[in-house]
Amino acid sequence: MYREENAAKLRQVLSRHNVEYMFIGKGAAILQGFPDTTQDIDIYPRKDAQNNRSLVAALKELGFEINSRTEKEILKGKDFIQLRGEPFDMDVVFAPDGFDSFEEAKKYQVTIDGYPALSVDGIIRTKRAAGREKDRASLPQLLSFKEYLDERGRRKKT
Amino acid sequence: MNAAEERKREWADFEAALKRPVAERLRRGCIHTFKPGLDEGPGIRMWNRMEEYRLWCEKNLPRWLGYHRVTEGEWERRIEAAMKGTRPGRGLSKRRHIALKRPVKDYRREHHVAPKDYRRDIM
Numbered sequence: 160m161y162r163e164e165n166a167a168k169l170r171q172v173l174s175r176h177n178v179e180y181m182f183i184g185k186g187a188a189i190l191q192g193f194p195d196t197t198q199d200i201d202i203y204p205r206k207d208a209q210n211n212r213s214l215v216a217a218l219k220e221l222g223f224e225i226n227s228r229t230e231k232e233i234l235k236g237k238d239f240i241q242l243r244g245e246p247f248d249m250d251v252v253f254a255p256d257g258f259d260s261f262e263e264a265k266k267y268q269v270t271i272d273g274y275p276a277l278s279v280d281g282i283i284r285t286k287r288a289a290g291r292e293k294d295r296a297s298l299p300q301l302l303s304f305k306e307y308l309d310e311r312g313r314r315k316k317t
Numbered sequence: 318m319n320a321a322e323e324r325k326r327e328w329a330d331f332e333a334a335l336k337r338p339v340a341e342r343l344r345r346g347c348i349h350t351f352k353p354g355l356d357e358g359p360g361i362r363m364w365n366r367m368e369e370y371r372l373w374c375e376k377n378l379p380r381w382l383g384y385h386r387v388t389e390g391e392w393e394r395r396i397e398a399a400m401k402g403t404r405p406g407r408g409l410s411k412r413r414h415i416a417l418k419r420p421v422k423d424y425r426r427e428h429h430v431a432p433k434d435y436r437r438d439i440m
Contacts, residue, residue, distance in 0.1 A: 163343035189346035194334035196348045224360060232363055239370040241362040243355070254367050272339040291371075293383025295392045303324065307331045 165247045166190075166200065169221065170274055173202075176217040180204040180275065181268050183255055183285065185297070187276040191269065193304050195297070199248035203277065205261040206236060206253040214251070222246040257281075257288035279305045354378040 166186075173180055182190060184201035204214050211234050219225050223242055225233070233240065240251040258264040258281075267281030277285070283301050286294040318326070334342065354377050364370040374384035387395075 163340045163347065166343050166347075167340075186346075189342050190339060192331070192335040192337070192342060194330055194345075196346050198347070198349050198352070200347075229361055229363075237363045237365055238367045239364045241355075242360065243362075244360040248349075248356075252367075256367065274339070290386045290388070291374075291384055292380075292387050292392075295387060295389070296383065300327075303327055304331055307328050310328075311335075 166274070169200070169202075169249075172217045172220050173214075176213040176220070178204055178213045178217050179210050179261070180214075181264065182274055182276040183252060183264075184250075184277075184282065188279060188282050188301065188304070190271045190274050190276045191279055193279070193301070195300070199250055201250040201252055201255075203252050203255050203261070203264060208234070211236070218242075255285050256290075257285040279308060352378075352382060354382070 180202045181187070182200065183203045185193070185195055185197040186200040189195060189197060204210055215225060215230050215233055222245060224245075236253070238252070238254040240253075242249045242251065255264070264277060264281060267278045267284070269276055269278045279301065283298065283305060286298055286301065337345070362373075364373065371384075371386065375386070378384045
């Protein structure tokens, strides 16, 4: 099960291993104050050999059971890794919908209390591109949240 | 409740949520619910391409979990169909329909791949 302390530990360990990544999906929206729930956390790491190696080392330190075969597969390069069970549920998404590269997504990155996260704009973009039923269902509220944040920003300026 | 009132209430929720510290946002937001198909089987699954993952979800997960893709047009048609089922004066907005009506309607309308146990659970 995912708990708030897992997020802090995940951030610490990924940072210690110099993994370049950002939180994406609903977890990223929740970090930014979006009032919703999720059962797992999605991260988007940069897909390159060095970052993949660092990620594997970080996952092992976190307690995920990464055997040599799994490690080899991750290092070869995957688009999607789904981790369930202990220590917590997490999806590692190397190619989220809506973005062609990590550099492109990086333009949409925000940092919330030290957590690198895809901005609400970016999340809306991925959900639109993914087009699953659950994505389409969450869009109206995300768009409203974005509108609220924009309005709040304008009010702060004046 | 009209659209303006609903928006006002929603924005009040957003304002309250933004006042919460990040740890509190995570505590409230991370809730485990059992997802058939996803929470069963191996602890680690991997896909070379996103398209393979999407197809796996569509083949192996019950439709009501929401992992099936749908075009924007089809989605709009579903919402319209759900709206028609509303009694006048109920005051449910399109958004509420999505949240409250769609999964059950979809379940009844479509044959999905959920095993019997899950069908019983959602009925």
